[in-house]
Amino acid sequence: MVRISQAIAAQAAYPFAALAAKRAALEARGMTVIDLSIGDASLPSPTAAVETLRERATRPEHHHYSSYNGVLPLRAAIGGWMKRRFGVTLDIDHEITALMGSKEGLFRFPQAALDPGDIVLYPDPGYPVYAHAIAHAGGQPLPMKLSEKNNFLPDLDALPEETRRRVRMIIVNFPSNPTGATADDPFYTKLYSYARRHDWIVLSDNAYCEIYDDAPPRSTLEFDPRHERTIEFFSFSKSYSMTGWRLGWACGNAKLVQALLKVKGLQDSAPFEPVQFAGIAALNLSDTDMAATRRFYADNRATVKKALAAAGITYCDARAGFYLWARVPAGLTAAEFTDRLLAERQVLVTPGTAFGPNGEGWFRIAVTRPPDQMAAAAERIGQPWGQATCAPDPSSDPSGDV
Template identity: 45%
Template structure:
């Protein structure tokens, strides 16, 4: 029997990190001490009060059955309250305007199933989180890339979208605080997004996974600006905020038709997030947020060591405004893959070539501070002694 992958899987672009992964495995086999600054996964544990909430919820038989598709009413209410308190986005209807997700990636992937038909254009940031483009293509949609340029603060230039493309566009993805550039959006930018979206009848899908990992002002939500709730949905995650990447819990909020469409897909795919995890998530977003302040301070301290250290060593580092990522410009004459390759083989540092997030990332590697401070210091020392 001949087993053939579907076209959509065969057409996936080649895995850009394959070469780095192979080298990483080989170096580890040789016993080399690698400092992994490649992965965007918090190294610290989930705060104790959240773990404790999960422990007691896990023992409750009422949580052992199938969850509701859209999420527990108490979790959706807690999410609506969080939006009111943190962003001033008041009056979200937990029944119609909030849906629980099994991590925000699940919702981001499934959203186009509800709203993208074959031939629809989807406006996708480049560089950007790969799931936006992948699921657009899975649905037969057409990706129109929006370049994020350093000289524009890594914000897309919506005026550069040809009107003929904008007319055919169904969805626009935005993601601030941004992975991989660590850039922020302003409310003025969000206002211009609303105007563009309403002019061309485009759905705005905002990915706010990093909203709580910031270094000065708390970043706004897209839904704060007038008109956003007419055209937008926002994907929120507990993963990065509370060191909960392994728990798989997030939520989407926004326009009821958009939330409802996503919910309809989900009723045909999954059976909701484990309710004990939702109970722990309620504890996370409803309790005082001191643990998040501690998490932010930890990243900030690490980031200062990394950025200052690399700059002193002569590297061009783009100061991150938020997230636990930062971009380093490639030294002259190096591609992102070559620079990341040398960091790995000669300094034992795992970095991500930023072109893994789209061709717009060429010119940079991305480092994270998801490693203890002494390891970050060690990484800086190793880069200093590298002859590039």
């Protein structure tokens, strides 16, 4: 009999693959499910990107392997966008690389940065890829347990000095998946004071930076003006509704970006060139187009918040990203609640535990479906679940690491 790696055999499926299977099972029985689980936009990709893809795909010169870091016009467009959006100046030859989606780079970067046993701080709850990527690279994942009382920001002061000294890299993600939290300037200032003191690498995942109600999120590179220790990841998926296109980029410290490229070069090439040119079209979208996208998510968030509040379900009052992080009604675990919501009300959301053990007691709603579906789902979530008080806050557990 064939054998596979024991580690992979023991590995649970990626949470969203398991949720998709649950949805498929219900749909096979003729039910219609409103899927608010995975963070996939229901808005169409920008017309300018689609048209550019169509035109570029007819040109044979784009049918070959692309340069590993992406075509120069894309890197130039990214450089221009970073300058306009954040005031950050990048060397487009050494400090930027295209990616086949930011997930690709997030998974590979720890292989480029870590030696066996290196400690990496990452958010719990957080995007599930981080912990797997660290462990896969032989590093030691150390969760930063985020709590409501700290606005879901890591409490870096609470880390023992001895631990801070041993940390090699920290991963931050604002606006956050799954909590929707954003970081303020004092947080970033503190982050970099520790990072400089202890020589940390700062990996910032800025996948949701263009989805916000009023205050544009910052880039960590604004706080590391000489790009000494930062690598930041960006995605076309969420900002431009291009999840299926698989396009993102990493930028920042040249040594870090080039190390990532070295690993990447061993495993793949760059994205299909017509997709890269379509990315340029997306980066050149007008403020009016982007304002319409932001309004779509802001309105959806407002619809769901209203229904949750009316039902007595508490939530993290996110004003950016496209998720709402809400408390599971009392007496149910996150998995029990989300299973019941699916089976009894045909709404699929993600249990908080998909984002780490510290997500127990919470669930995540992606506010990505058309407004009528959001309103219908919110109404079903808000119907009474027995006791309508809140579950205890698991993050108040004093044994938490951070």
